[in-house]
């Protein structure tokens with residue numbers, strides 16, 4: 112089995128990379144790490160370049176994220192069931208309209224189900240027992256009340272990241288079974304970096320990632 116692990120930054124999966132450097136994996140298993148950079152464009156380019164020559168059996172995206180959902184604590188790891196692009200559209204005299212609303216994309220057009228990039232988790236050799244959330248991907252980390260309210264009203268997301276939709280889009284287009292793991296480092300709220308807990312999120316993310324990869328490669 113060939114497994115691809117994608118992260119925006121090396122820092123986010125440093126513990127996993129250390130685990131991988133000393134892990135004894137079955138000879139039939141290969142795990143590759145791709146650092147795709149922060150944001151949708153970087154991720155799309157790196158993934159596109161990778162998938163032009165290689166075809167993993169499973170792709171996992173792992174990263175920290177913001178949460179709109181305050182019933183989850185910081186450090187909670189979740190799987191993303193669906194992704195949406197949160198800021199791809201037009202500003203129509205002060206009202207944001209996305210590409211579906213202005214008719215440049217059609218609801219249900221490949222690879223969208225309705226207007227979302229849905230993961231059914233089909234084809235995965237193992238699915239972790241983690242809460243499932245919906246996510247919105249943006250180019251600018253949300254940090255003010257009007258932006259928070261706009262995203263909540265339009266997309267009812269649990270999670271916000273800067274890369275997830277590009278990953279779902281590429282995997283759906285290529286028909287590669289995939290899993291997006293996100294660990295909550297902060298709530299999506301009026302920006303206050305002092306409230307973020309990146310070390311906790313990285314620790315819990317990597318614990319879940321190691322457990323998931325171990326279960327996938329050892330078939331348990």
Ligand SMILES: O=C(O)c1cccc(C(=O)CC[C@H]2O[C@@H](n3cnc4c(=O)[nH]cnc43)[C@H](O)[C@@H]2O)c1
Nearest residue numbers: 119149174175176177252253271272273274296299
């Ligand atoms: O502003 C800073 O000083 C700063 C320092 C380190 C990291 C950041 C980020 O904004 C991290 C972006 C990175 O992490 C994901 N992420 C984490 N929280 C959020 C969020 O609330 N909204 C969107 N993305 C988030 C994201 O996927 C990036 O890869 C800032």
